[in-house]
Amino acid sequence: MAAGIDDIAIYIPRLFMDAGDFAEARGLDPQKLVKGLGVSKMAIVDSNQDPACLAANACLKIMQKNKLSPEEIGRLYVATESSFDESKAMNSYVIGMLEQVYGAGSFQHCGGIECKFACVSGSYALYDNTNWIRAGESEDKYALVVVSDIAKYDLGSSGEMTQGGGAVAMLLNDSPRLLEFDPKVTSTSIKNEYDFYRPFGKETPIVHGQYSNLLYLIQVKNALNDYKRKALKTGLIDMKEGQSMLDHIDYFNMHLPYSNMGKKALAYLVRHELRNTPKWKEVIAEVGMEEPVPKDPRGTIESIISDSEFMTKDSEFTKRFAKTNTYQEIYENKVASSLIASKSIGNLYTASLYLGFRSCLEYEFQKGVSLEGKRFGFASYGSGSSAMVFSGVIKPEHLQIVKEMNLETEIGERQKLSLSDYEELHENKLEPNQSLLHAKKEFVLEHVENISSEKRGERRYAFIE
Ligand code: HMG
Numbered sequence: 185m186a187a188g189i190d191d192i193a194i195y196i197p198r199l200f201m202d203a204g205d206f207a208e209a210r211g212l213d214p215q216k217l218v219k220g221l222g223v224s225k226m227a228i229v230d231s232n233q234d235p236a237c238l239a240a241n242a243c244l245k246i247m248q249k250n251k252l253s254p255e256e257i258g259r260l261y262v263a264t265e266s267s268f269d270e271s272k273a274m275n276s277y278v279i280g281m282l283e284q285v286y287g288a289g290s291f292q293h294c295g296g297i298e299c300k301f302a303c304v305s306g307s308y309a310l311y312d313n314t315n316w317i318r319a320g321e322s323e324d325k326y327a328l329v330v331v332s333d334i335a336k337y338d339l340g341s342s343g344e345m346t347q348g349g350g351a352v353a354m355l356l357n358d359s360p361r362l363l364e365f366d367p368k369v370t371s372t373s374i375k376n377e378y379d380f381y382r383p384f385g386k387e388t389p390i391v392h393g394q395y396s397n398l399l400y401l402i403q404v405k406n407a408l409n410d411y412k413r414k415a416l417k418t419g420l421i422d423m424k425e426g427q428s429m430l431d432h433i434d435y436f437n438m439h440l441p442y443s444n445m446g447k448k449a450l451a452y453l454v455r456h457e458l459r460n461t462p463k464w465k466e467v468i469a470e471v472g473m474e475e476p477v478p479k480d481p482r483g484t485i486e487s488i489i490s491d492s493e494f495m496t497k498d499s500e501f502t503k504r505f506a507k508t509n510t511y512q513e514i515y516e517n518k519v520a521s522s523l524i525a526s527k528s529i530g531n532l533y534t535a536s537l538y539l540g541f542r543s544c545l546e547y548e549f550q551k552g553v554s555l556e557g558k559r560f561g562f563a564s565y566g567s568g569s570s571a572m573v574f575s576g577v578i579k580p581e582h583l584q585i586v587k588e589m590n591l592e593t594e595i596g597e598r599q600k601l602s603l604s605d606y607e608e609l610h611e612n613k614l615e616p617n618q619s620l621l622h623a624k625k626e627f628v629l630e631h632v633e634n635i636s637s638e639k640r641g642e643r644r645y646a647f648i649e
């Protein structure tokens with residue numbers, strides 16, 4: 185049975201930190217953010233927003249847009265790594281909020297859980313719900329999967345320039361208008377790692393930045409190798425002599441902790457894909473240097489990172505490679521449009537990959553490119569760590585949805601934060617009733633109980649008309 189994404193909606197907080205102001209405050213060259221990382225604005229949550237209300241706002245948008253009633257939703261999953269309760273799942277809060285609009289008990293028939301595996305959990309949630317539909321369990325109901333996160337790092341840390349926040353809601357069914365997932369090719373890779381993690385009770389993660397960058401690339405490559413094996417075995421693709429996956433995937437959507445990670449990941453994967461093809465000789469001539477090899481090619485990630493001679497040469501090779509016509513053509517045609525939204529929003533953890541997908545649809549449509557029948561490859565990565573690679577094909581009906589997409593209108597009027605307001609919000613110095621913006625037609629957090637021991641941690645939300 186077919187299954188895929190029928191529609192997609194985003195909710196992005198309207199406050200933002202400007203990269204230039206941020207760089208000045210931290211004594212950094214603004215070009216490091218803008219050019220080096222591809223970050224021009226970071227979406228920041230107000231004092232009356234938490235990941236559950238971001239998720240509920242995205243769900244409400246997609247339900248209202250499609251005129252759906254709760255009876256038409258069979259499952260509501262939330263994937264997040266910004267969880268605030270060790271037991272009570274975030275989708276229960278979301279259902280509580282939606283029932284303020286649709287009526288008490290209106291979602292009672294619905295099932296679902298909160299999923300966790302850093303940024304990759306949204307992809308596992310999509311896959312599980314796709315299989316619920318494929319198994320014929322859905323009784324013509326939709327699955328609603330919402331990915332919602334607040335990417336927050338310590339003040340003054342190197343991760344602080346890669347923050348963001350927001351939610352993406354995706355409606356899944358058996359006759360999707362946007363994208364149908366390819367069956368039997370979803371592939372994963374997993375390993376116990378400490379590249380980025382957030383121990384209980386700590387609001388911000390412990391991060392080993394450069395290690396996480398390299399691990400992301402390696403894990404995605406491993407999952408891609410397995411995807412390739414499955415795609416050949418199932419006959420999804422027929423690879424002719426001298427071809428690579430690049431000949432069979434029209435667009436690549438990558439997890440985007442910052443926009444330029446998409447470029448970095450593409451360069452790594454393209455090198456991997458072309459290395460054993462006849463084209464590689466031509467590429468090496470264009471690059472003007474041999475591809476460097478680590479002293480210990482079978483070594484650990486730590487040993488590769490500490491091989492400074494290799495790391496310097498490899499960085500030089502990547503920079504030159506990224507300037508070749510071969511790479512540029514692939515980048516412009518297969519990835520560039522997916523990176524646009526991330527630049528002005530930042531890292532959304534679980535939601536980043538899907539904001540990228542949404543960005544690709546909108547900006548390719550604006551370029552006048554016909555997407556019908558095009559295959560999208562998705563490279564999802566979650567620290568800790570696991571990668572998932574899967575694909576799907578764009579449906580003819582996508583135009584009904586894509587022609588209405590407009591990132592700026594969907595976010596609404598944004599407000600730039602001063603450094604002091606940003607730092608106050610970051611350090612949780614403002615109460616929900618001291619929010620900087622006036623909410624309109626959205627859910628907000630009103631109160632978190634912290635006095636009564638019987639009710640400690642209970643959250644009260646309101647829908648503001
Ligand atoms: P850093 O180490 O300070 O930055 O922090 P850098 O020195 O690597 O510089 C970044 C880029 O800017 C480099 O380009 C520099 O050359 C360039 P590249 O070599 O990569 O092409 N640059 C400049 N460009 C122009 N003008 C200048 C200039 N200066 C430097 N003046 C890091 C970067 C990403 C490590 C840090 O921000 C960090 O730790 N972020 C958080 C962790 C992260 O995002 N990791 C990404 C992979 S792991 C992942 O994606 C999972 C995650 O989303 C969590 C989850 O799964 O839940 C994070």
